[in-house]
Amino acid sequence: MTTGLTRQFPGGVGLDSLSIDVAPGEVLALLGPNGAGKTTTVRLLNGVLAPDAGSATVLGLDPVTAGDELRARTGVLTEHAGLDDRLTARENLRYAAMVRNLRGPAIESRIEELLHRFGMTERADRLVRGASTGQRKRLGLARALLHDPDVLFLDEPTSGLDPTATRDVVELIGSLASEHGRTIVLATHFLGEAGRLADRMAVLDRGSLIAFGRPDDLAAELWDGMECDLDLGGSPSAAAIDAANAVSGVRDTTPHARGITIRVSTPDVVAGVVRSLVAHQVDVHAAVPRPPTLEDVYFEIEARRALETPTTTPPPTGPPAPPPMRKRVRT
Numbered sequence: 001m002t003t004g005l006t007r008q009f010p011g012g013v014g015l016d017s018l019s020i021d022v023a024p025g026e027v028l029a030l031l032g033p034n035g036a037g038k039t040t041t042v043r044l045l046n047g048v049l050a051p052d053a054g055s056a057t058v059l060g061l062d063p064v065t066a067g068d069e070l071r072a073r074t075g076v077l078t079e080h081a082g083l084d085d086r087l088t089a090r091e092n093l094r095y096a097a098m099v100r101n102l103r104g105p106a107i108e109s110r111i112e113e114l115l116h117r118f119g120m121t122e123r124a125d126r127l128v129r130g131a132s133t134g135q136r137k138r139l140g141l142a143r144a145l146l147h148d149p150d151v152l153f154l155d156e157p158t159s160g161l162d163p164t165a166t167r168d169v170v171e172l173i174g175s176l177a178s179e180h181g182r183t184i185v186l187a188t189h190f191l192g193e194a195g196r197l198a199d200r201m202a203v204l205d206r207g208s209l210i211a212f213g214r215p216d217d218l219a220a221e222l223w224d225g226m227e228c229d230l231d232l233g234g235s236p237s238a239a240a241i242d243a244a245n246a247v248s249g250v251r252d253t254t255p256h257a258r259g260i261t262i263r264v265s266t267p268d269v270v271a272g273v274v275r276s277l278v279a280h281q282v283d284v285h286a287a288v289p290r291p292p293t294l295e296d297v298y299f300e301i302e303a304r305r306a307l308e309t310p311t312t313t314p315p316p317t318g319p320p321a322p323p324p325m326r327k328r329v330r331t
């Protein structure tokens with residue numbers, strides 16, 4: 001939990017009065033463009049950076065006064081993993097264990113288990129110098145997990161990875177999240193992985209929190225009603241579009257090559273649209289609800305912010321101003 005957490009840098013604000021809470025067992029995605037303050041937040045929460053104002057508690061501990069105690073229960077994967085190139089993968093883990101004062105046969109078998117789990121057994125005894133970015137990230141994750149931490153901070157865990165390595169790391173993170181109520185704070189500018197993993201999202205922009213909540217709840221605030229795609233087996237006739245538009249509760253319709261995407265006030269309106277189309281001799285092959293993804297929500301928040309505040313700093317809280325409707329683009 002943070003209250004008014006603030007950190008200035010000589011060049012400007014790193015983080016401005018951040019107040020959020022993270023529930024145990026939750027995956028929180030910290031999102032935002034480069035320079036938004038994601039890394040600063042992770043560093044403040046882990047006590048490697050001190051705030052200028054405000055405070056935080058993590059696992060009931062103050063990162064400023066109880067940093068060592070806290071870091072004994074948290075694990076961090078930093079942006080650049082920070083491994084020692086001159087050591088092998090296994091030596092890197094042994095060294096990290098030594099720094100943490102973890103010794104004996106138990107930690108040796110833990111290292112073995114982690115190397116295996118993260119697909120590093122074969123490269124365990126080769127120098128890290130020649131390792132790929134994906135291998136480094138996996139080794140960094142293994143190191144962050146040596147002491148089985150309750151809270152895991154992951155800063156850009158998939159940056160620089162190819163699609164296959166990204167998928168592997170995202171799957172690993174998903175499995176780590178489901179273990180014994182572990183809490184994960186995931187700082188990323190990749191929305192796909194955030195969408196797959198996060199329970200809640202906090203969107204930062206130039207140090208300010210501009211949105212915080214479950215993607216579904218934020219979507220409900222952003223958009224009126226829901227979208228549903230009607231597959232008509234081909235591009236719709238003008239009569240079909242009119243028939244859909246005529247149904248009460250239809251907010252708007254977007255024709256496309258295989259049918260129509262409709263926005264409706266409530267889900268039950270879809271049945272009315274299907275009945276109306278059938279009455280007009282239009283076959284409906286499928287009606288597929290299109291709930292907004294985290295990515296849709298993020299882009300809408302960014303777009304509205306760009307409209308609201310071209311230059312100045314916005315108020316950090318409160319619902320967004322009157323919604324300029326913007327169609328979500330799907331491929």
Ligand SMILES: Nc1ncnc2c1ncn2[C@@H]1O[C@H](COP(=O)(O)OP(=O)(O)O)[C@@H](O)[C@H]1O
Pocket residue numbers: 009010011012013014015032033034035036037038039040041
């Ligand atoms: N050690 C530092 N010294 C000076 N400025 C910094 C430092 N760390 C971060 N900043 C500044 O704080 C802002 C937020 O940075 P950061 O938290 O790294 O953003 P993100 O991780 O979201 O890309 C940026 O403007 C950045 O230049």
Ligand SMILES: [Mg+2]
Pocket residue numbers: 038039040079155156
């Ligand atoms: Mg960063």
